[in-house]
Structure formats: structure tokens, C-alpha cells
Amino acid sequence: SQKIEQNSEALNIQEGKTATLTCNYTNYSPAYLQWYRQDPGRGPVFLLLIRENEKEKRKERLKVTFDTTLKQSLFHITASQPADSATYLCALSNSNSGYALNFGKGTSLLVTP
Amino acid sequence: GAVVSQHPSWVICKSGTSVKIECRSLDFQATTMFWYRQFPKQSLMLMATSNEGSKATYEQGVEKDKFLINHASLTLSTLTVTSAHPEDSSFYICSARDGREFPSEQYFGPGTRLTVT
Numbered sequence: 709s710q711k712i713e714q715n716s717e718a719l720n721i722q723e724g725k726t727a728t729l730t731c732n733y734t735n736y737s738p739a740y741l742q743w744y745r746q747d748p749g750r751g752p753v754f755l756l757l758i759r760e761n762e763k764e765k766r767k768e769r770l771k772v773t774f775d776t777t778l779k780q781s782l783f784h785i786t787a788s789q790p791a792d793s794a795t796y797l798c799a800l801s802n803s804n805s806g807y808a809l810n811f812g813k814g815t816s817l818l819v820t821p
Numbered sequence: 822g823a824v825v826s827q828h829p830s831w832v833i834c835k836s837g838t839s840v841k842i843e844c845r846s847l848d849f850q851a852t853t854m855f856w857y858r859q860f861p862k863q864s865l866m867l868m869a870t871s872n873e874g875s876k877a878t879y880e881q882g883v884e885k886d887k888f889l890i891n892h893a894s895l896t897l898s899t900l901t902v903t904s905a906h907p908e909d910s911s912f913y914i915c916s917a918r919d920g921r922e923f924p925s926e927q928y929f930g931p932g933t934r935l936t937v938t
Contacts, residue, residue, distance in 0.1 A: 712864075744929075751827075751914045751929035752865070797865070806870050806878070807918065808855050809927060813864040 710736045712812040714798055720818045721788055729783040729815045731798030736810070738800035741774055743783050746795045746814065755796075756783075788819045823849045825917050827930035834905055834937055841901045842933045844915030850895040851917035855927065856888075859912040871898055905937040 711734045721727050731741070739760050744752035758765045758774045758781070765772045771784040785792050795816045799809040824847040834840050844854060853872050857865040869885075871877040871892035879885045889901040898917075902909055912934055916927040 742926075749912075749932070749934070751825075751916075751932045754926050754928065757926060806853065807927075808867050808870050809865075809916070810867070811857075811865045813862075 710734070710810060712736070712798060712800060712810060714796075714812040715815040716813075718816040718818060720820065723789060723819055723821050725788055727785040727788050727792070727817055727819070729796050729798075729817065731781040731783065731812055733779050733800055736779075736800055737802060739802040740800070740807075741772075741781050742799045742801070742809065743770075743772060743781075744797040744799060744811075746797055748795075752797055785817075788817075790819050790821055793817055793819050823847075823917075823926075823928045825851075825915065825928045825930040827913075827915055827933050829933060830931060831934040832936070834935070836906055836937055837904055839901055839903045840905055840935060841899055842913055842915075842935075844898045844900070844917065844930050846896045846917045846928070849917075849919050849928075851898070851919060852895065853918050854892055854898040855916045855918075856890060856898075856900050857914045857916065859914060859932075865914060868900075902935065905935070907937045910935055910937045 713732045742757045743755045746752045756772045769786045773782045795814040797814045798812040801807045826845045828843045856868045859865045868883045869877045869879045877890035892898040914932040916929045918927045
């Protein structure tokens with residue numbers, strides 16, 4: 709069965725450092741991989757989308773890499789700030805599921821001053 | 822970015838009653854809407870996919886007679902939890918996309934917290 713795994717433990721980093729979150733998947737051929745941010749009691753907020761034929765995508769302080777051979781995506785937040793503290797969700801989709809998103813459990817990031 | 826609203830944001834109901842949750846796309850036409858459920862510390866789990874004007878497609882293990890989904894217009898989908906039980910207490914989140922764009926992002930609503938007593 710499909711499996712999407714993210715860093716199981718919370719990630720604590722110091723303000724200004726780069727946070728790197730991992731998303732690994734098995735038994736899946738995603739056409740797209742997306743990263744979302746979710747704050748407690750709120751719906752997810754879209755951050756970045758990367759296609760299967762793309763290696764890297766950037767948006768301001770965010771960078772996503774996508775390695776379909778390793779079946780892995782890395783999500784980087786550079787110059788992290790306390791406001792970046794949230795849970796970050798990795799989600800995969802393809803046409804087989806009508807582009808419905810399959811989510812990982814998320815990684816909780818805490819950025820301390 | 823596009824905005825998706827949900828109503829109500831939270832609801833408490835008695836066991837055996839029904840609850841309706843609305844999901845609206847405010848500034849775009851949502852050809853497809855998705856309903857997810859999230860239990861504490863868990864991932865979002867897809868419950869069903871609905872295309873405007875069509876019957877919803879339910880994921881395995883989700884009872885279609887218990888979770889009624891209607892997507893009658895390009896801006897509104899509703900989820901009705903019928904004969905709710907305490908185990909239905911969860912955070913229900915909808916998302917919407919404009920399937921005419923490719924690829925298209927999914928925009929999520931703020932979620933509805935359902936508590937069944």
C-alpha cells in the first residue's frame with residue numbers, strides 16, 4: 709500500500725538556521741508533490757508544488773527538491789524565523805486519484821529565538 | 822490566493838442527530854471539491870471527492886450513507902454527517918480546485934471541529 713513518511717519527531721532549530729524536512733514515499737508514482745503548512749486548529753495552507761520532472765523549486769526562503777529515484781523530497785526553510793513554527797505536510801497526487809492529495813503525518817517545526 | 826470558507830467553524834451536537842457542513846469557494850469556480858477528516862496528531866485522510874453535478878466518490882471504508890456529500894454548484898459543496906456518534910468527532914476540512922487549470926493548486930478551508938456528545 710502507499711506510504712508517505714515524514715520526520716516522525718519534531719524538529720527544533722534556532723532562529724536564522726536552515727530547517728530541512730524530509731518526505732519519503734513508497735508504492736506511489738506521484739505526478740505532483742506539494743508542501744503545506746498547517747497551524748493548530750486550521751486548514752493547510754499551500755506553499756509549493758513540484759512536478760515529477762522537476763528537480764528543484766524555490767519561493768522566497770523556501771526550497772523544495774524532488775528525487776523520484778530516491779522517492780524523496782526535501783523541504784528547506786532558510787533564515788528560519790519563530791513565525792515559521794508550524795506543522796509542515798507533504799502531499800502527493802496523481803491522475804489516478806483525480807489529483808486528490810495523499811498526505812504524510814506532518815513534521816512539527818519549532819524555531820526558537 | 823483563492824479563498825475557501827467553511828461553515829460552521831465548530832459545532833457540538835448530540836449523538837443520533839445530523840450535522841451539515843458547508844464549503845464554499847469564494848473567488849473561483851471549484852470543479853472538484855475534496856473532503857478530509859483529521860484526528861488529533863494524525864494526517865488528513867481523504868473521505869471523498871466530489872465533482873460539480875456528479876455523485877461523490879468515496880474512499881474505501883467511508884460510509885456514503887452516513888457522510889452525504891452534495892456538490893450542486895461550482896462554489897458550494899456540503900457534507901452532512903447523519904446519525905452522528907461520538908467516534909465521528911473530528912476536524913473536517915474541505916478543499917477545492919479548479920480542474921480546468923492544469924496543474925491546479927488545492928485550496929483548503931479553515932476546517933470544522935465537530936464534537937458529538
